[in-house]
Amino acid sequence: MLKTVICVSGGGTNLQAVIDGIARGTINNVQIVRVISNNKKAYALERAAQAGIDAVCVSPRDYEDREQFNEAFLKKVEEADPDLIVLAGFLVVIPPQLIRRYENRIINIHPSLIPSFCGKGYYGLKVHEAALTRGVKVTGATVHFVDEGTDTGPILMQKAVAVESGDTPESLQRRVMEEAEWVILPACLDLIAAGKVTVAKGQAHIAE
Ligand code: GAR
Numbered sequence: 001m002l003k004t005v006i007c008v009s010g011g012g013t014n015l016q017a018v019i020d021g022i023a024r025g026t027i028n029n030v031q032i033v034r035v036i037s038n039n040k041k042a043y044a045l046e047r048a049a050q051a052g053i054d055a056v057c058v059s060p061r062d063y064e065d066r067e068q069f070n071e072a073f074l075k076k077v078e079e080a081d082p083d084l085i086v087l088a089g090f091l092v093v094i095p096p097q098l099i100r101r102y103e104n105r106i107i108n109i110h111p112s113l114i115p116s117f118c119g120k121g122y123y124g125l126k127v128h129e130a131a132l133t134r135g136v137k138v139t140g141a142t143v144h145f146v147d148e149g150t151d152t153g154p155i156l157m158q159k160a161v162a163v164e165s166g167d168t169p170e171s172l173q174r175r176v177m178e179e180a181e182w183v184i185l186p187a188c189l190d191l192i193a194a195g196k197v198t199v200a201k202g203q204a205h206i207a208e
Contacts (some may be wrong), residue, residue, distance in 0.1 A: 002193040003033045005082040007090035010124075012044025013177055014088035014109055014185050019051045021186035029193040034080035036073070038092045054080075060092065070095035077102075084192060087146065088185065091123055099148050104199045106146040107192075109185050111176050113158055114142040118151035128169040128176070137163050139172065141180035143188045145199055154204040156197065157184045 006015050015035065021027035035048035035055040048055035058076050063069040074095055077085065087094070087108040099106065110118055110127075117130045117139070131139045140160040147153035159180035163172060191197050196207040 001029055001031045002084055002189070003080070003082045004030055004084045004086055004189070005034045005036060005077055005080050006032055006086045006088050007036045007038075007092075008042055008044035008088055009037060009039050009091040010042055010044065010089050012042065012047045012089070014181055015044050016047050017182035017186055018086070018088070018189060019047065019053075021189070027186050027190045027193070030189050033082060034076070036076055038090070044089075070097065074098055074101075084189075086185070086189070089124070093150075094146060096148055099146060104145055104154075107143055107156065107188060108146050108151070108153075109181055110142045110144065110151055111139075111173065111181060112142065113138070113140040113160060114144060114151055114155060118142075120150050122151070125169045125173055128172040131163065132167060132169060132172060139163055139176060141176055141184060143184050145204060154199050154202055156204040156206070157188050159184050 008015055018027065022030055032053050035044065035053055037045050037057045038059050040057045045055050056076055058073050060069040063072060074097060077098060085102055085106040112118055112127050112131060117127045122130065138160050140158055142155055143157045144155045145153040161176050161179045191206055198205050
């Protein structure tokens with residue numbers, strides 16, 4: 001069993017896709033041992049509760065400085081003793097000590113085809129706004145390993161999604177979620193749990 005901690009900030013539809021994948025058997029040998037949110041009001045916490053998953057909230061607002069938050073966050077992760085950490089719409093910068101301790105064991109889902117529309121300031125709807133402003137005809141989603149940069153780690157899986165005329169940031173976000181995010185995040189978890197994923201020289205590889 002791949003013990004997995006999932007970190008969330010908002011609606012938690014990617015968390016739900018993983019919960020559903022485990023229930024349906026499209027994700028095998030994965031157990032969600034804890035959900036961590038930085039936001040008490042995140043609907044993702046409700047989804048975790050409905051699925052009977054341990055869920056905790058650690059908000060930077062409740063700590064005097066970043067260092068104290070980082071320590072508290074690290075503690076919440078380590079208590080759960082995960083094999084893998086999944087950032088599923090987690091909008092807080094991950095403490096560097098956590099990234100070092102869990103090297104190649106943290107993945108993130110990003111709603112564009114990296115290296116387009118990623119890095120500092122590109123999250124949630126802003127990504128889709130930028131894609132529409134640029135006028136790209138294809139966008140998509142990326143699952144990548146997390147290193148100390150922002151969206152710079154080894155790419156594990158990507159899926160393209162067509163932009164349609166008349167798209168709004170909201171309609172594009174929804175299509176990218178349905179056609180790409182909720183497909184590739186569960187697929188990556190299944191592959192990692194099956195031991196099929198390796199990282200070498202800054203690149204992720206999937207065994208045949
Ligand atoms: C998702 O679109 C995810 O890709 C994005 O936030 C959304 C969370 O939705 N993540 C980022 O932008 C990270 N840079 P969800 O809470 O419904 O899964």
